[in-house]
Amino acid sequence: MSLQIDSVEWTPDLESGVDVLDAQHRRYFELVNAFLQRASRTPSTPETVSDLAETFNFLRQYAVEHFSTEQEIMRRANYPDFELHEKQHLYFLKHVEELYQQMKSKGYSAALAREVNYYTIEWFIRHIRVTDMKLVKFLKEESARDKNLLGFLSRMYGSLFPKRGNDAVL
Numbered sequence: 056m057s058l059q060i061d062s063v064e065w066t067p068d069l070e071s072g073v074d075v076l077d078a079q080h081r082r083y084f085e086l087v088n089a090f091l092q093r094a095s096r097t098p099s100t101p102e103t104v105s106d107l108a109e110t111f112n113f114l115r116q117y118a119v120e121h122f123s124t125e126q127e128i129m130r131r132a133n134y135p136d137f138e139l140h141e142k143q144h145l146y147f148l149k150h151v152e153e154l155y156q157q158m159k160s161k162g163y164s165a166a167l168a169r170e171v172n173y174y175t176i177e178w179f180i181r182h183i184r185v186t187d188m189k190l191v192k193f194l195k196e197e198s199a200r201d202k203n204l205l206g207f208l209s210r211m212y213g214s215l216f217p218k219r220g221n222d223a224v225l
């Protein structure tokens with residue numbers, strides 16, 4: 056089975072400077088890599104296909120969590136492009152849900168691997184570079200005016216990543 060890609064690397068240009076988003080994006084990359092590694096060594100027995108689908112589902116669920124964090128931030132910051140950004144999240148989740156269902160019912164083909172790579176890597180990286188970075192620019196401008204927004208981002212980071220402390224924000 057040709058899977059084309061077996062890992063994806065976090066690069067510094069994906070760093071936004073908003074800690075909570077960067078930490079979640081990094082975690083997402085870790086989960087993509089865990090999935091890709093599993094996919095690259097999975098022979099297609101029903102059990103391993105089902106294990107692989109569940110690893111993919113874990114990644115899908117993390118994306119749901121991450122998107123809901125971003126959406127909470129956008130609401131709190133009265134972000135003017137909220138709807139457009141949310142639409143992109145919904146687009147991704149719709150496709151990833153379809154891929155998960157296909158994986159469960161038909162196994163992991165080379166064609167499905169290409170689709171998975173497109174949405175979970177290419178699409179996602181482009182979304183960070185363009186759409187998330189636009190939000191980040193707004194958050195940086197807005198938090199210069201609204202110190203409560205900084206506090207909100209800091210608390211959110213602290214509650215999601217308690218071990219790494221509560222003080223880092225932007």
Ligand SMILES: [Fe+2]
Nearest residue numbers: 121125183187
């Ligand atoms: Fe994001």
Ligand SMILES: [Fe+2]
Nearest residue numbers: 125182186187
């Ligand atoms: Fe986003």
